Amino acid sequence: MNQQKNWAGNLIYQAKHWYEPRRVEEIQQLVKEASHVRVVGSRHSFNDIADSDDTILSLGNLNRVLAFDQEKQTVTIEGGMRYGELSSYLEERGFALPNLASLPHISVAGACATATHGSGDQNQCLSSSVRAMKVVTANGEIVEFSQGKNKEEWNGAAVHLGALGVMIELTLAVIPSYQVRQYVYEHLPFSQFAGHLDEIFSSAYSVSLFTDWSQEAMNQVWFKQLAGEQPPIRSELYGALPARANSHPILGVDSINCTEQMGVDGPWFDRLPHFRLNFMPSSGSELQSEYLIPRQYAMEALQVIRAMRSMISPILHVNEIRSVAKDDFWLSPSYQEDVIGLHFTWKDNWEAVQQVLPQIEAALAPFQARPHWGKVFTMPKERVQSFYEKLPSFRQLLAKYDSVGKFRNRFINHYIF
C-alpha cells in the first residue's frame, strides 16, 4: 500500500489495509472481516484520531445527495460528501446551512464527528445541523440514530469521534438560503478588544479575530453580517479601521485564497468560510491546535496567551479567536457552555510546537480549556476526560454498539477509555 497521509502531511496512517468502497454492502463486508477499523473523511485532522492499526475505509466515492425534502427542510447525503459539494447543491434549490467552518473542503461526517465549528454567538458547532445518521456498526448491521427517535442517545452519538461505526448516511436540517457580506477591520488595539469582547462578538452573525502578536493589537477583525439585517459598515471599530482591500488572515499570503470581503453581498457558502473551495485553505504548511474556553474566562485566558507572545510568535502563523454557542452533545467541547475558541495556526515545526503546547496548556489550565478533538494537543488524558461529565455514558453507548471495540484505535483507547 502506498503511504497515505493526512492533509497537513504530519501524519502517515499506520493501517495495513486501505479501502475506498463504492457500495454500502462492501462496507458491511469489510467491517465484518476487519479486526479493527476506522473511517477517514477528508483527512483534515492533525492528530491520529482517524488512524487504525488494521483497516481504514475512505468514503470519498460515496459523495452523493440521496434525498432532499423541501417540505421538511432536510437533506440526506452519503458519508463521504464534503461541505463544498453539499453547499452548491443546496444553493441551487434555494437552501442553506446555518454555519460553516473556515473551509468548505472538509467532509460533513468527519467535521461533525469532532464537533467542528465556525463562529457566531448564536451558532452552535456543525454537528447541531445533523438530525439522523445511518451507521454500519461493528457486526456489519445498519443502525439508525436520530434526534427524533431517542434524544438522549442522539446527544451521545452526534459527536462520536469515529468510534460508533461507519456513518454511511447523514440527514441534515436546512434553512432558506441567505446572503452574507464580509468586512475586515485592521489593527484593533488589544486594550479595546479587552474592554469590548462581548460587544465585538455580538456585532455580527459570525466574528473572527486574528493576531500574530507582532503588535499590541488584533491584526484583523472579520465580520460576517447577514445582508440586509445588520447595521451598515462602521467607519471604525473601537479604533480599528476598515481594510482597503481583501485580506488573508496570515499576513503576506495572497488574498486570492479567501472569500470575497469589502461588504460585497454573496451567498452564505461563499462568505462564511474564510477560504475558497478551489484554493489552498490557510497556509498549507502548518499544524493547528485549538482550545475551547468557557466564555466567562475568555479574556483572562487571552491575557495569559498575550503574556506568552514572545515564546509563541516565532513559531506561529496566526491565532484566531471565535465564539461558539452551547449544545447538548456529550463529547462536544461546548457541552452546555458557550465557549470562545482560541486557535493556533502553527508553522510546520512539530519539534518546536510540542515544546510550547504543554506550557500553553498549563497556563490555560485555570480556564478549563478543552482541546479540539481534531487538532494537536499534549494534555494528559485524565485532564481531557475531566471536562466530559457524560463520558461514562459515552463509553456505555460504544459498548452497546461495538462490544468488541472494533472501532477503537489508539486515540480512542487513550482519551476515552
Ligand SMILES: Cc1cc2nc3c(=O)[nH]c(=O)nc-3n(C[C@H](O)[C@H](O)[C@H](O)COP(=O)(O)OP(=O)(O)OC[C@H]3O[C@@H](n4cnc5c(N)ncnc54)[C@H](O)[C@@H]3O)c2cc1C
Ligand atoms: C485548513 C484547516 C482548517 C480547519 N478549520 C477548522 C474550523 O474552522 N473549525 C474547526 O472546528 N475545525 C477546523 N479544522 C479541523 C477539522 O475541521 C476537523 O479536524 C475535522 O474533523 C476534519 O474533518 P475530515 O472530514 O477531514 O475528517 P478526518 O480528519 O478524516 O476524520 C475526523 C474524524 O471523523 C471520523 N470520520 C470521518 N468520516 C467518517 C464516517 N463517514 N463515519 C465515521 N467516522 C468518520 C474519523 O474516524 C475521525 O474520527 C480545520 C482543519 C484544517 C486542515
